Amino acid sequence: MDIYYIKEPARTLDSKDAGNKARNDVERILEMNQCHPITLYSPDNILKDQFAILADIEQMLKKLPEDKLLFIQYPLPKAYRFALSKIMQHHPTILLLHDLDEIRHGKSSLLECRQINQADLIISHNKYMTAYLAKFGIQKDKVYNLNLFDYLRKDNQHIFDHQNDKNLLCFAGHLRKSQFIYDFPQAVADKDIFLYGVKYEPQKMHTAGVFYQGAFPTEEIQEQISGKFGLLWDGPSNQSCIGNYGDYLKINNPHKVSMYLSANMPVFVWSKAAIADFIKQNQAGILIDSLAEIPAALKQLTPENYQQLVANASRLGQKAATGGFLTDALTSILQSYTTVDSFANYYLKKNLK
Known part of the structure; x- marks a missing residue:
């Protein structure tokens, strides 16, 4: 693909930070699609002042052909965030959104969305995020929906067979912010729940049947998790995600x-989560309003139904494991933006500023 991308500093491969895995995978998928790396900064640049960073950016922009798209992962590392607008003002950009930090922390998204809107093209998570961005003036016609983040496998030969796992649920994540894990309904915990991740607080666990399995590097955890279902839930309550x-x-x-799907594991998902529509449409899991609904949902699940969930999860997982979702988004973009003429309006807009 004739796209350039900002190559980020090498990250520790054994990090237990899921954010590293997502960004590393994006770069690997760009490489798989023969996109062109260009270096903006190195790990040492964080020590530079803003003037030095801006000088680096000027040098980078000189290396970019004017008629090519520049792919940027958002947000940039903290030391470089102040310079994002400058980059986008000088070159046509694709902005892949990993996180919207303001809404994630319960703040107003106005300033963040204003910056995002400076990108020429945006890859959003899903239709709900796209609708949210539109409320802040971001044009829907320049937004492409990813639908699911890819999750590359460490070992493509590894065999996942979670349908034969003894425990019902797997939950992986940052456990300090997932306080519901200490308050599972006992009827659910009786079927055994395995927890994975950092910041586990054993003194808070008083529910039999919930077992902490440790924290693993992001490149390894996929082969470590166990459970017939993965679980998407968050917050302090087992009744809803509040x-x-x-x-x-x-x-x-x-x-x-x-991660769950790439490990061929179907999922229980909070019914009001944005990803719920995607899971339902692809029949790769079960939607629930509260954790207490899990036992009743299982009673209605036949062995044949479960096998179909596993098959559908495996189908999605295989696509995620080979970078298929990001590749689809990039292909859609290039079908609309393939020539110098495609950027005529872009340059007119920039020159009129």
Whole structure:
């Protein structure tokens, strides 16, 4: 693909930070699609002042052909965020949204969306995030929906067979912000739940049947998790996903869902999560309003129904494991933006500023 992308600093491959996995995978998928890397910064640049950083950006922009798209992962590392607008003002850009930090932390999104709107093309998580961005003036016609984050496998030969796992549920994530794990309904915990992730607080666990399995590097956890179903839930309550975490689930695609599916594991998903529509349409899981609904849902699930969920999860997982979702989005973009003439309006807009 005739797209350039900002190559980010090498990250520690054994990091237990899921954000690293998402960004590393994006770069690998861009490489798979023969996109062209261009270096904006190095790990040492964080020590530079803003003038030095701006000088680096000027040098980078000189290396970019004017008629090519520049792919940027949003948000940039903190030291460079102030310079994002300058980059977008000088070159046609695709902005892939990983997180909307303002809404994630319960703040107003006006300033963040104004900056995002400077991009010429935007890859959003899903239709709900796109509708949210539109409320702040971002034109829908320049937004492409990813639908699911890709999740590359460490070992493409690894065999996932979660239908034979003994425990019912797997939940992986940042456990400090997932306080519901200490309050599972006992009828659910009786079927055994395995927890994975950082910031587990064992002194809070008083529910039999919930077992902490440790924290694993993001490149390894997929082969470590166990459960007939993955679980998407967040916040302090087992009755619903409430507060800032619940609000954010209504517009974003959590990376953990991609991990479950890429491991051929169907999912239980909060019914009001943005990803719920995608899971329902692809019949790759079960939607629930509260965790207490899980036992009743299982009673209605026949072995044949479960096998179909596994097959559908595997189909989506295979696509996610090979970078198919981002590749689809990039292909759609290039079908609309393939020539110098495609940027005529872009340059006119920039020159009139």
